[in-house]
Amino acid sequence: RDAAFTAEVLRLLDNKTKPVGALGRLEALALRIAQVLGDAQPVLREPQMLVCAGDHGLAGRGVSAYPADVTWQMVHNFLSGGAAVSVLARQHALALTVVDCGVRREFEPQPGLLVRRIAPGTADALVQGAMTPEQCAQAIANGREIVRGLPGNALLLGEMGIGNSSSAALLLARLGGLDLAQCVGPGTGLDATGLRHKREVLSEVLARHEQARSPLDALAALGGFEIATLVGAVLEAASQRRVIVVDGFITGAAVLVAHALQPWVTQRCVASHESAEPGHALLLHQLGLSPLLRLDLRLGEGSGAALAWPLLVSACAILREMASFDSAGVSRQSEAGGGTA
Template identity: 65%
Template sequence: MSESSFSPLIPSIASMDDAAFRQQVQQLLDNKTKPLGSLGLLEALALRIACILGSSQPRLADPQMVVFAADHGLVAQGVSAYPADVTWQMVGNFLAGGAAVSVLSRQHGVALNVVDCGVARDFAPQSDALPPGAPRLWLRKIAPGTQDSSLGPAMSMAQCEAAIANGRALLQALPGNALLLGEMGIGNTSSASLLLARLCNLDVETVTGAGTGLSGEGVARKAEVLRRVLARHAGVQEPLAVLAAM
């Protein structure tokens, strides 16, 4: 896959490195009635948000929490302490308001959006008339879970591209200018370890952990499965192709 094939799927992002604007904002911070730098990391964060938004008086509006949920076919190889059915059960818990992310979203006034982008179970569409503050379900399923990446590619490139396009379109349609991202899917840490190992050229054992609570023996078994996946897709190196394969 050539670099040009990433566009317009992965559009270029304008640089935020505007030295003159950064200096202008820093001077505004320094001229506040306080000792220089006394707010520590809060000042650094204010400067970064100002540069991201291109405003010397930045405001974060209508923050959106978006949790993407999907299943992984690799779970069939015993890489998780829990069965795949937990994925759809947790999605139900998000929507019922009983999960940690549900509580934190309510507590801080953040809109909670739950996206079915590949759960191995169908959900009924929500009513258009939701109570104020209720979690919202978005149905953007590409397939009922990925394929087992130890046996072949987890996704086709068409599925991978459709998933990225769906996510981008959804976020562009949401209000506000502040975004928090989350994920739910039994087997997620296995895919994360595979991507990190391949894209950063790291030994998979160094980036494989217990996930949701595997024993030492379970972690060793998980790492061995992931080694087999990496070997099967040894010739796949381009980032989006790696994402689809694993």
């Protein structure tokens, strides 16, 4: 049945008034969205940008170029409309929901903010697991519940958390079976000295949690509240057949965990971009996803997902609105006369 549906969509694309395959990767994107939504005339409805925020005990170990307070400050910036993801979500009419999954400092209640705090930041993974198994399970459950409460058939993933490129690197190394040094990059902007220090710290963390090998054990030991919440969001959105737009290295790490739990979730995913963070290309390779954009972004927040969003809308519009050769009365390649064969 799936093969028949795929053949139908490919036939529709091939009959559009253009040479076969001339819209390149936009055609593959159209097929992917049609498959996720089970609709050969797909319509993306009420897209939701979900930005999960949390703090990291490891941030106290000097693994980030920014102080941990920036997580809290940036959540305010998201909500007041001045951050990159706020600007881009507004441009593309993406509903923006920010979740406090466990930021160190609390927030006053405000529109657009969901409070699903597990604790004021994770524990220091150099000393103990970043989360207890119970905290991790609660964060995943929160992510599932949040998605159940959101309308629409498309979910764009975003995040904020000073120190979370460390969690992503650790999860990639552990679950992908990769050398840690390859997975660790400058994040928001460490210099060479800072990067060397980050590699040393993360190497100790990985050794400390040698036994955390299952997806959930690794997530609890090495992850973060925002990453675990995103894992739940991805699992729920995938099971509901929403189109999931993955942002950068951190949201990609959440998809990697979800994929390790349920390999088929990546069938519901679109990789928006490949970032400048060196581990991201390795992560996308692990997921078998091909990025739409390569703009050397390294911001996170969901900014890359938002930038790629209009390409998804275009892909659907091509399928729905382009004329066929027959309907438009355009000659096909095979009808070419002798002189122009």
